[in-house]
Amino acid sequence: xxxxxxxxxxxxxxxxxxxxxxxxxxxxxxxxxxxxxxxxxxxxxxxxxxxxxxxxxxxxxxxxxxxxxxxxxxxxxxxxxxxxxxxxxxxxxxxxxxxxxxxxxxxxxxxxxxxxxxxxxxxxxxxxxxxxxxxxxxxxxxxxxxxxxxxxxxxxxxxxxxxxxxxxxxxxxxxxxxxxxxxxxxxxxxxxxxxxxxxxxxxxxxxxxxxxxxxxxxxxxxxxxxxxxxxxxxxxxxxxxxxxxxxxxxxxxxxxxxxxxxxxxxxxxxxxxxxxxxxxxxxxxxxxxxxxxxxxxxxxxx
Numbered sequence: 001x002x003x004x005x006x007x008x009x010x011x012x013x014x015x016x017x018x019x020x021x022x023x024x025x026x027x028x029x030x031x032x033x034x035x036x037x038x039x040x041x042x043x044x045x046x047x048x049x050x051x052x053x054x055x056x057x058x059x060x061x062x063x064x065x066x067x068x069x070x071x072x073x074x075x076x077x078x079x080x081x082x083x084x085x086x087x088x089x090x091x092x093x094x095x096x097x098x099x100x101x102x103x104x105x106x107x108x109x110x111x112x113x114x115x116x117x118x119x120x121x122x123x124x125x126x127x128x129x130x131x132x133x134x135x136x137x138x139x140x141x142x143x144x145x146x147x148x149x150x151x152x153x154x155x156x157x158x159x160x161x162x163x164x165x166x167x168x169x170x171x172x173x174x175x176x177x178x179x180x181x182x183x184x185x186x187x188x189x190x191x192x193x194x195x196x197x198x199x200x201x202x203x204x205x206x207x208x209x210x211x212x213x214x215x216x217x218x219x220x221x222x223x224x225x226x227x228x229x230x231x232x233x234x235x236x237x238x239x240x241x242x243x244x245x246x247x248x249x250x251x252x253x254x255x256x257x258x259x260x261x262x263x264x265x266x267x268x269x270x271x272x273x274x275x276x277x278x279x280x281x282x283x284x285x286x287x288x289x290x291x292x293x294x295x296x297x298x299x300x301x302x
Contacts, residue, residue, distance in 0.1 A: 014061075
């Protein structure tokens with residue numbers, strides 16, 4: 001993956017996360033009434049943080065990226081250890097399944113057991129969140145040209161906290177799509193679905209997006225991994241510019257930071273970092289580290 005697209009993946013993720021953070025959980029009507037249209041990094045809002053503040057999406061992606069660079073490979077035990085250290089720092093935003101799994105790992109369960117047990121104990125409707133797919137993109141940069149490694153690492157990374165097949169396959173589909181976009185392959189999402197063979201709910205949701213059919217009338221910004229990927233991939237693959245994609249998806253409200261983060265990774269892979277607005281990047285405290293990590297990720301395993 002070339003440097004501009006590698007940087008685009010990580011910086012796009014952070015831009016979408018920070019742009020969406022102030023309007024997380026809001027409705028489109030409330031966003032319109034309060035802000036008109038969100039086109040800038042806003043202060044306060046949900047979580048009452050300064051403009052440009054990122055959430056767990058970027059924080060966890062950073063820890064995954066740091067592990068990949070420091071270890072020179074994907075080491076799920078090391079990734080899990082870094083996630084636990086972050087969990088113990090008291091982040092202001094963390095998903096329920098993530099917190100449950102990391103708490104079990106902290107208390108001594110192996111990483112591959114904790115996520116599985118949390119999933120098995122979770123009822124349908126709260127067992128397939130987007131908390132692993134939101135952080136998965138650094139793997140696409142590290143293993144862009146090694147498809148089998150990319151799929152295996154994506155699945156294993158998800159299982160640390162989200163073992164549902166919709167989540168594990170969702171991470172693989174997203175990362176294969178990011179790698180395909182960055183490499184200029186035709187029909188990257190269709191190819192990703194063929195390779196990952198996701199479970200039926202994910203397959204049925206994403207095939208129309210891959211086919212470039214008319215815009216689905218049921219795009220939703222929720223915490224359900226299937227909704228998240230359907231919406232983020234539609235906007236990320238179809239918008240004319242990176243800025244338009246992120247503005248449109250963030251103004252849906254709902255799980256705006258995570259749907260924004262994934263859309264950002266997609267447009268970053270598609271258009272490169274140079275296509276992201278400078279005024280957004282200037283608000284990100286993490287921008288310099290994300291650029292450096294992106295460059296280093298392209299050499300992992302060499």
